[in-house]
Amino acid sequence: MPRGLFWRAFLIMLIPLILVQATVVYIFFERHWDTVSNQLALDVSGDVLSIMRMSEGVTDPAERARIDEIAQREMQFGVVFEDGAVLPDEAPRQSSGISYEMLRRQLDQRIGAPYHLDSTLPDKGMTIRVERADGVLTLLTTTRRMRESTTVLPFLWMAGMAILVTTIAVMFLRNQVRPIRRLAAAADALGKGRPVTDLKPSGASEVRLAGAAFLEMQGRIQRQIAQRTEMLAGVSHDLRTPLTRVRLQLAMLADAHPASRAEIGESEQDLQLMEHMIDEYMAFARGQGGEAPVSTDLAEIIDDVTADARDKGSPITLEVERPLVMALRPNAIRRCLTNLVENAVHHGAQVAISAVRRDDVVSVAIEDDGPGIPEDQREEVFKPFFRLDDARNPRTGGAGLGLAIARDVARGHGGDIRMSGGSLGGLRAELRLPV
Ligand SMILES: Nc1ncnc2c1ncn2[C@@H]1O[C@H](COP(=O)(O)OP(=O)(O)OP(=O)(O)O)[C@@H](O)[C@H]1O
Ligand SMILES: [Mg+2]
Missing domain, CATH: 3.30.450.300 (Sensor histidine kinase RisS, periplasmic domain)
Structure with a gap:
């Protein structure tokens, strides 16, 4: 069959x-x-x-x-x-x-x-x-x-009828199958984070129904994402004002009480961490919310992110296929890659980035020679605020949001991030995006 x-x-x-x-x-x-x-x-x-x-x-x-x-x-x-x-x-x-x-x-x-x-x-x-x-x-x-000479005539008639019926059937069937194909393409696009605007339910009533249901579902998903992002942005923004006030008050307090400077310094670091988290939230919210997917060369984004990291003094080797043009939200992807590269740079002394396209998937691998992540923790690290090493002082590290955000961006594009052991001895983070 x-x-x-x-x-x-x-x-x-x-x-x-x-x-x-x-x-x-x-x-x-x-x-x-x-x-x-x-x-x-x-x-x-x-x-x-x-x-x-x-x-x-x-x-x-x-x-x-x-x-x-x-x-x-x-x-x-x-x-x-x-x-x-x-x-x-x-x-x-x-x-x-x-x-x-x-x-x-x-x-x-x-x-x-x-x-x-x-x-x-x-x-x-x-x-x-x-x-x-x-x-x-x-x-x-x-x-x-x-x-008998008339024998072939009915045969010809039958063959002719069969051909006629088949032709008509093919024409009609084509028209019935096309809307289903379109619906499948629309669902695929939505999964890759490219909302569909030009889908008009057509065809048989069942297919029409499915098309309408799809459009409604897409609307609901978009509303939900928009609501979540707006809330996140709102909360983050509103937190900034009181935080700034507290920071000012702390500075004044330190001047008034030189003896407690050490304790006040610690509080200031906590504040800094909070501000860092809020910045990340805001950047993330901006990327997810307003940005529309546009045709972009992923190789150029990788170049930018690498250049930024190199500016901070980290040696990074690059091996990128060019060009890697696909529909992306550039700022969100930049954020995602930056988070992965920052982690690698933070934990390892050597970092290697490679990008290849295989069939319909672009794969970006970021490897480092750091301590890596134990196998049973490789999913845990994607949870918000999850930080691996208890001994690590939260004040010196990040908020534990980097990977959560990176994965959110990847999945918003229909892709994902996976962790594994790398050839450099440390972690290998692989971002996969469908083209
Ligand atoms: N390349 C890596 N090598 C070893 N451990 C890693 C690596 N990348 C991430 N981790 C572990 O996963 C945890 C979660 O990473 P994540 O990027 O989400 O948060 P963070 O880097 O601590 O903070 P943030 O990125 O929000 O500033 C890290 O705390 C670290 O323990
Ligand atoms: Mg990080």
Whole structure:
């Protein structure tokens, strides 16, 4: 069974059609052939018999010529008299087929004398030679008398009808399958974070229903994302004002109480961390919210992110296929890659970035020679605020949001991030994006 709907529907229609036609052809023609062949055999054998009766005992050449003339005119039979001859022992070749079979049967029954039937003569010639007491009577005619010319016509009709029906079916089926294909393409695009605007539900009512349901679902998803992003942005923004105030107050406090400077310094670091988190939130919210996917060269974004990291003094080796043009939200992807590269730079001394395109997937791998992540933690690190090393002071590190955001961006593009052990000895983070 073919896999596509088109060919399946096509076969579902075509197979019964062929079966019905074959059955009809078989039943009809079998009976038809029988009847027609029998009739033809009866005709020919009847004529043979008539000529035999007419010419029985006739020896006068003029009379014989008259018989030949009548036979030719009325029955398309030439008559040749061979006085004193006998039939050779060997029987001539004969055409096979149901009509000759029937003719032989008729001749056997009706003539009651030895005879030879030769239906393989050139130019469709056919002879029936009958042996009588006075010699051999040879009757010449053509095999046309054994065939019915109208037989092929119904066949042609049937074949024509089949072709017509098939053509119409193909045209209609195409139109039925197209909206389903469009719907599938739309769902695929939505999964890759490229909302669909030009889908119009069309086709059969069920497909239309599915199309409408899809559009509604897309609307709901978009509203939900927008709401979440707006809230995140709002909260983050509103937190900034009080934080700035606290920071100012802390600075004044430090001036007033030089003795508590150390404790106040710690609080200031906490504040810094909070601000860092808020910055990340805001950047993330901006990227997810307003940005629309545009055709972008991913290789250039990788170059930018790498250049930024190199500016901060980290050695990074690059191996990037170019160009890697695809529909992306550039700022969000930049954020995603920056987070991955920052982690690698933070944990390792050497970093290698590579990007290749395989079929429909672009894969960006970021490897480092750091301590890596134990296998059972490789999913955990994607959780917000999750930080691996308890001993690590949160004040010196990040918020634990980097990977959560990076994965969110990847999934928003229909892709994902996976962690594994790298060839440099540390972590290998692989970002995969569908093209
Ligand atoms: N390349 C890496 N090598 C080893 N451990 C890593 C690597 N990348 C991430 N991790 C671990 O995963 C944890 C989560 O990383 P994530 O980027 O989400 O947060 P963070 O880097 O601590 O903070 P943020 O990125 O928000 O500033 C890190 O705290 C670290 O323990
Ligand atoms: Mg990080």
